[in-house]
Amino acid sequence: MSGHGTPIPMTSRPCGPLKGTAHVPGDKSISHRSLILGAMAVGETHITGLLEGEDVLDTAKAMQAFGAIVTNHGGGEWTVSGVGVGGFAEPENVIDCGNSGTGVRLIMGAMATSPITVTFTGDASLNGRPMGRVTDPLALFGTQAVGRQGGRLPMTLVGAADPVPVRYTVPVPSAQVKSAVLLAGLNAPGKTVVIEKEATRDHTERMLQGFGATLSVEDTDEGRVITLDGQPELQPQAIVVPRDPSSAAFPVCAALIVPGSDVLVPNIGLNPTRAGLFTTLREMGADLTYENAREEGGEPVADLRAKFSPNLKGIAVPPERAASMIDEYPVLSVVAAFAEGVTDMQGVKELRVKESDRIDAMAKGLRAAGVTVDEGDDWWKITGLGHGNVPGGVTVASQLDHRIAMSFMVMGMATQKPVSVDDGSPIATSFPIFEQLMADLGAQLVRKNT
């Protein structure tokens, strides 16, 4: 769990070319779902390539508290002996999801239709994030929730003893909300229908089908209509977790802005609901290619090659692309600072309710580092200074947000003066090998502030 330990100040100094191969960790979204669905199956699910970041480890602990047997065999290989749909035991203690919105919201969904009472908490970041977006639809199944003002954690959920199926249109583009409703629908009789107006990452749908649930997806005028048949017996699976495109974003973006760089990032999952950043970077003129494109476990995968790109241009990022790159806007804003012209990002309100208000956190640090940022509730614009022209020389508050910390570490690799963050400890939630991986490529990262 981040936010409970001692802060780790970090500084990134301007560095020479980044070169080599960057093996980033497993996908965080798929790792959480592997553990949760494994816990809801009957029998043993085998997982390789699990992300062993703090967010996922907190989910593993939670699944154990609900009665599943979760075993770490080392080297990213894990097994989960599940208790079956509706088989969750009532945990003896509070479930602490640390820094993880995905963890808490999916687990709330998974327990919501079992007759158990569970109290959830997290770190200061997670306890500030809105949970009503999940507990509102769960109430339709018959689940009760009592939390702090504004629907904040700590919060206690009383699972529905006699759940009814639900038809729900998700009001915000959120894969976490969609997934919570689908996971709750697993233990309701009949058909649960979730409608999303904008497509969000579809790992839950794909994995539920993989675990043997009957689930269909239809594109209609209303949006994407997902229909799940309740009370299936989920079959245990052998899951190979693809490498995380959201983590790949950091070495890729670093290579684009550090002169002379050439970095290979192999085996990256390029599910179209996740790959929006790479499309955007190519539109900006990035020298970013997909090598060895192939399919693995039903997901498109490729090796990414990113080279220093001297002619990056600011672009308008279409709002309909936002969901497919939502976690990548912080690092995109760093690349935009090194481009010529304005990068205009619209339809990005959701950035304000992540681990931090990411528009605010990035804007504060970018402005202090000499970059012009304009912002509104749902949009922000970066006026790029071009390569070699970004001053830097600042210490930025990472606000318990791993993506803010990593984005500013990437920025400091190409600014005129070093860039520091007050606390890099949240990086361990999603990318525990970040410092070593970047150092191996040639980055100059140290654990102190200048």
Ligand SMILES: O=C(O)C1=C[C@@H](OP(=O)(O)O)[C@@H](O)[C@H](O)C1
């Ligand atoms: O479902 C998921 O695994 C995730 C969904 C997204 O959150 P929202 O559903 O809040 O958009 C994303 O930001 C998060 O990192 C992971």
Ligand SMILES: C=C(OP(=O)(O)O)C(=O)O
């Ligand atoms: C938003 C993120 O995660 P979560 O919502 O799971 O905390 C993220 O990883 O960028």
